[in-house]
Amino acid sequence: MRQTWLILYLGTLVHLLTLYGWNLRQPSAWLVLVPVLGVLVLPRILKGRGVLERPLLLRGAGLAGFACAFFFVRSVHLGAYETGVPASNLLLAGAGLASLLPGLAEASDNGPAAWLWIGFWSCAGSLDPALPLLGAGLGGMLAGSGIWGAELPLTPPLALRRPFLAFLVFGLAYPKAWWDFQLRPEGAWTLGVLALGAAFAAVPWVRQRIGHLPESFLVGAAGALAILYGPAWHLAWGAALGLVLGSLWGRLGRSSWAPAAGAYLLGLCVSFALHANAWVPGLRHLVWLGN
Amino acid sequence: MTRWMLSYALALLSLVGVGWPPRARVDAPRTGIPAEPGATPGSVRYRATTSLPWVLPGAFRKAWVEEQGGQVRWASPNRADVEVPAPRTGHGSRFRIVQVADLIIPGREALMEQFLLEMERLRPDAVLVTGDIAYAESRAWYDAMLGYFRRLELQGIPVLAAPGNHERKAWPEYLRAFGPLGDHCADLGPLRVISLDSAHGRDRLTPSQLGWLRDCLERAGDKVTVIQLHHPVFPAGPAQHGEAGGSGGSLQGFQKAFVDLCVQHRVAAVLSGHWHADAVFDAQGRLRDDTADFPGPKFIVTTALGNELRRVTRWPEVHYGYRVLEFEGGRLARYTHGDGPDGKPRPIASTPLGLPPGLKEFPR
Numbered sequence: 001m002r003q004t005w006l007i008l009y010l011g012t013l014v015h016l017l018t019l020y021g022w023n024l025r026q027p028s029a030w031l032v033l034v035p036v037l038g039v040l041v042l043p044r045i046l047k048g049r050g051v052l053e054r055p056l057l058l059r060g061a062g063l064a065g066f067a068c069a070f071f072f073v074r075s076v077h078l079g080a081y082e083t084g085v086p087a088s089n090l091l092l093a094g095a096g097l098a099s100l101l102p103g104l105a106e107a108s109d110n111g112p113a114a115w116l117w118i119g120f121w122s123c124a125g126s127l128d129p130a131l132p133l134l135g136a137g138l139g140g141m142l143a144g145s146g147i148w149g150a151e152l153p154l155t156p157p158l159a160l161r162r163p164f165l166a167f168l169v170f171g172l173a174y175p176k177a178w179w180d181f182q183l184r185p186e187g188a189w190t191l192g193v194l195a196l197g198a199a200f201a202a203v204p205w206v207r208q209r210i211g212h213l214p215e216s217f218l219v220g221a222a223g224a225l226a227i228l229y230g231p232a233w234h235l236a237w238g239a240a241l242g243l244v245l246g247s248l249w250g251r252l253g254r255s256s257w258a259p260a261a262g263a264y265l266l267g268l269c270v271s272f273a274l275h276a277n278a279w280v281p282g283l284r285h286l287v288w289l290g291n
Numbered sequence: 292m293t294r295w296m297l298s299y300a301l302a303l304l305s306l307v308g309v310g311w312p313p314r315a316r317v318d319a320p321r322t323g324i325p326a327e328p329g330a331t332p333g334s335v336r337y338r339a340t341t342s343l344p345w346v347l348p349g350a351f352r353k354a355w356v357e358e359q360g361g362q363v364r365w366a367s368p369n370r371a372d373v374e375v376p377a378p379r380t381g382h383g384s385r386f387r388i389v390q391v392a393d394l395i396i397p398g399r400e401a402l403m404e405q406f407l408l409e410m411e412r413l414r415p416d417a418v419l420v421t422g423d424i425a426y427a428e429s430r431a432w433y434d435a436m437l438g439y440f441r442r443l444e445l446q447g448i449p450v451l452a453a454p455g456n457h458e459r460k461a462w463p464e465y466l467r468a469f470g471p472l473g474d475h476c477a478d479l480g481p482l483r484v485i486s487l488d489s490a491h492g493r494d495r496l497t498p499s500q501l502g503w504l505r506d507c508l509e510r511a512g513d514k515v516t517v518i519q520l521h522h523p524v525f526p527a528g529p530a531q532h533g534e535a536g537g538s539g540g541s542l543q544g545f546q547k548a549f550v551d552l553c554v555q556h557r558v559a560a561v562l563s564g565h566w567h568a569d570a571v572f573d574a575q576g577r578l579r580d581d582t583a584d585f586p587g588p589k590f591i592v593t594t595a596l597g598n599e600l601r602r603v604t605r606w607p608e609v610h611y612g613y614r615v616l617e618f619e620g621g622r623l624a625r626y627t628h629g630d631g632p633d634g635k636p637r638p639i640a641s642t643p644l645g646l647p648p649g650l651k652e653f654p655r
């Protein structure tokens with residue numbers, strides 16, 4: 001569930017903001033930062049307080065998250081997300097915050113099944129870029145109501161020593177297809193294949209085999225993929241980055257989740273700055289291969 | 292297993308819930324040209340994105356399939372292409388388009404009225420608006436701009452718009468007012484007009500955008516191709532005037548690949564704005580203030596219609612204006628204003644816009 005929130009909610013939120021802009025002069029536009037702050041501080045605040053052990057609360061939060069996501073997606077379907085509309089911002093922030101709680105409560109990850117869910121909704125993004133949010137909201141509801149339940153506990157052969165660096169680099173690579181395809185729907189397939197790659201890496205016998213790859217190799221691979229992107233091989237690129245992501249995720253400890261989420265978000269923001277022309281000499285030539 | 296089947300069943304139900312009742316969005320490049328070139332010669336293609344996969348709403352089916360005999364093809368589960376025979380346009384071998392860029396700021400609406408007045412006299416076959424259409428970000432301002440273009444369309448002059456960097460400040464408004472596509476391709480008489488969004492990352496094309504452009508150019512057949520994008524393709528370079536007032540930015544991402552494509556596919560003209568000044572370059576990036584008649588694509592930069600004026604290159608003339616392009620017999624016959632002392636067309640100059648009484652220019 002946690003990766004569902006990270007990729008489907010947080011990723012799509014940033015995607016929508018990059019597609020349609022972020023009107024910071026509208027006070028309600030700042031609301032979308034609430035779930036972002038939530039992911040960074042809630043794990044610490046709620047630790048040991050027993051809040052996340054109340055099934056009724058989790059069920060209610062999941063349901064509210066799904067309702068917010070549903071009405072948000074319905075309101076922007078076939079249109080555009082306008083951060084100048086307070087109701088949209090409120091629904092979007094509500095969806096994020098409410099569906100985050102079941103993710104925080106989860107004892108373990110769902111393995112390949114969660115990645116397949118992410119893949120399904122990433123592909124649904126080809127119909128409308130906002131649709132993956134619905135997958136995050138529905139995932140929160142299903143996890144909160146206990147339908148997803150706890151899967152087999154993960155026993156990573158290696159722990160991620162530098163989760164911040166690993167997910168920062170992943171965050172740099174992940175949105176390449178967004179920048180490239182912009183409003184065209186093909187980018188959604190890239191991210192769908194990426195999730196399938198991660199699902200493959202999460203299959204137990206695959207995880208055993210790639211579990212001993214050095215962490216530096218995975219970080220280096222993610223960094224290389226941030227540069228070696230090309231639309232001619234975007235699906236293969238997605239699959240490769242998915243394998244890296246699945247392998248990194250399999251090593252991520254529960255306590256490292258919040259820093260990893262923060263690093264991922266920072267990576268997305270740095271990627272945005274680079275692709276939105278931050279006038280960084282030298283680096284701008286690395287933004288696109290053959291540029 | 293059962294719980295995942297339930298999850299996916301709920302997922303499908305919620306997808307239907309989002310899209311119900313069936314509706315659709317016309318993916319037209321602009322208000323005046325609702326159709327893209329079709330796959331077969333002599334046909335045009337309407338494209339709609341539907342709220343439910345493989346469900347074309349009744350109103351669309353009636354208008355496109357029953358009344359015009361169109362054939363529906365699903366390009367993807369929610370994108371319907373309807374191909375219908377192209378209407379006869381009645382264009383002869385002569386064709387005239389007008390290009391404008393960098394329109395007005397609030398308070399200077401008189402310039403836009405003057406432009407409409409001049410278009411009424413000039414009667415171009417189409418108007419291309421090459422970005423920085425709206426300098427205010429409100430919906431009311433976008434609607435006001437759209438209102439001006441609708442008045443042109445009521446006179447039978449279609450308008451094709453490409454976004455500029457200022458449109459990125461209120462991008463949803465641009466998409467709502469000017470169609471949900473940043474890039475588009477339309478056939479106008481003997482021309483294929485390709486509009487590109489160069490404002491992603493302020494001044495860049497992306498790899499897949501370049502691939503899309505290549506496809507459009509390869510399918511152009513014997514059409515004369517014109518491309519509009521907001522950012523000038525070449526920098527002023529050695530032709531720069533002083534410090535150029537801090538302006539003079541040009542296309543950065545895939546500039547060389549773009550120029551190579553234009554040369555390879557014999558693009559007649561690449562039209563830009565952004566500098567609020569006139570300039571014309573050849574495919575080698577040289578400012579051509581020596582002649583208007585040189586081989587290869589013309590990379591044309593047109594002055595502002597109504598915003599502040601600048602002097603970016605050594606070309607000395609500074610005025611509000613627009614660019615008139617005349618096509619004859621399948622080639623670009625004229626794109627500058629007035630004749631030189633030798634009777635040949637002057638280089639670079641765009642057509643000055645008459646200043647309404649009481650309004651002054653404000654060069655930087």
